[in-house]
Amino acid sequence: MHIHKFEQFWIKLSFVLIAFFVATVVYGFVAMDLKVIGDHATIDPQNLADTKFGNPGVREVTRNGQTEYEVYVQTIQFAFNPGTAQPIEVPVDTRVTFYITSPDVLHGFDVAGTNLNTMAIPGQVAKFTTIFPEVREYGIVCNEYCGPAHHVMEGKIKVVPKSEFDKSNLVE
């Protein structure tokens, strides 16, 4: 087979480019802790009441001697619970783990302008951990079509200073 020498050079360059892209992603994974959602747990979407999702909200936990928070969120047509009726309030500079599932249809849970972005799929629990670095409010957008009022589905995360974090809203 005849491959022109320019073309051979171009093909080698292409492989270098591909290797560079794979390396970028791996570097993000390893050095910057940029993980994607994985396989956490399945759940019966018709019986969320018996699980922690039955009492959704922010929980305080102690892990490795550190105080951390767990947030259980149900995405429903057309609201985040919690998030829509009242904002999800978490302290700054603290590990927060989100657990998200849906009892009805597919939804998205996207903290606008950040890479906190997951699908909420009935039957699956999405789990991801983050640390909010600054005191501010974030919008949450449902970014998967979920029905005729999909466009009204929004919520809010309120990141507050540790000293102002109100623990009376925590759930057991």
Next chain:
Amino acid sequence: MTFIHKYPKAAKVAKANFIVAFIALAIGGFFGFVQALHRTNVFRGFFNSGEYYTLLTGHGVLLALIFTTFFIAGLFVWGVTRSLDREPENLAYTWSWFWLMTIGTIMATVAILGGLVPDSSIRAAVLYTFYPPLQAHPLFYIGLALVVVGSWMAGADWFWSYRKWRGENPNERIPILSFMTLFTMLMWYVCTIGLALEVVGLLIPWSLGLVTEIEPLLPRTLFWFFGHAVVYFWLLPAYYVWYAILPKLSGGRLFSDSMTRIVFIIFLLLSTPVGYHHQYADPGISVGFKFYAMASTLLLLLPSLITLFTVVASMEHGARQRGGKGYLKWIGKLPWDRPAFVGCALAGIMFAAGGFSGMINASMNINLLIHNTIWVPGHFHLTVGTAVALTFMAITYWLLPQLTGRKLKHKTLALIQPYAWFLGMTLMSNAMHRAGLAGVPRRTAEPEYMGFEFEPIFGTMTEMKWQIAIGGTILTISLILFLWVVVASWLAGEKSDKPVDDHIPEPLSGVEHTPAILDNMKLWFTLALVLVILAYAFPLWEMVADGIFSPGALPRPS
């Protein structure tokens, strides 16, 4: 003598396919116009925001699934007939797949448009990805299934012609137009396995009420088994045009026959086992499978980069034949006043831009920044919406005279059309990409929220909104120009024995340099199946091990 005079029967089949394709293009394009104005809140008087999702479903299904499939069928009928020098083997069979696809299209369209009738029970506002538990009327799923079955029969028709031809020409190499057709269809057979399992195995029985519960992740995964390869099913026919016809339109010849074949083989092998890259943000799929899909996806850059080289080299050869000189000055010698060339070339440039945003999409953890934002439709309006659609429109200016025996009318309008498309898409797509970076979601009627404002990284929200609205309007004007030129030429073009120069010259590095193993379809098809099994067998088994319909969710009206 042109195509219609040599092969009148095949010409009729190709034209019938083009008619359905262009009707779908007209309706789907009009919906796109309404969406561009509705989303940006420039004008919301056509339909209400609930109906927006019915229009969005129509836009996606009619353009991405129906326009493409029918146009591709017409294009392949032309190419197979011409390159094997034979009419379809059995016309009753050929027309049966055409009518099956058409009936399926009508069923799906009726189900979608039913959503615009108040209180109608026939609805399908489930978008073109139709993720359950949102449920459409059974007509929708059955219609789509018929379209796919029809496309399988069409592929079988071309393999039938090939086998007959092979019987008479045992020692010939597969002609390049047929090679590209057959490999595209082999890929189509591999990837539609997922869609058939999803629609026939799960969604049709579920929409008919034979089962009530469904596990949402399983059909979603089967959809994406099909859903990425389908973009190559749209793209490879555009490549087919760029490889086989564009060099000629540039005044030159294809650079390399063997590289063309290698590119199509790589697409056959890698198109399907990459589907998980649409599910990076999904719970329930382990990171390892996602990583495997990512590596395969980035490897798919290779055939596209080779294509870039081969196509540009072929164009440069053409420009030098026309007197072009210098490192870059030859570009000016290309026929920038010929609509078919201009459309294909501008489509190629847009595809390069779409390729760059595609690399971001493919890069797993970077993808989370833009997953399901309007960046994504910004990306695929460059790829399928321009690289594919504009190539199809442009090559129509060259094919239609061959199929009708009539010269093209309104050549000036035909020339303005691809430039207008390019301009409109530049405005619309750059704004969509940037809005996506700010977090603006895709697939929403009203991207305005009460509790917060989006913070754009480049530009302002107002400027992006107007670029999308104005870009969408220019695209609509371009589409009207295209349809006008087609209808006018078809009905009233000047009849001619040779309405267009349809000669395709031999490649620079011809088939005599091409290793025979590249034509071994059984080998490559088997290898493709093995790669798919490696990618999908284990994760699918994990999903169905606890019961195919479990954990089960109840259906919800769309």
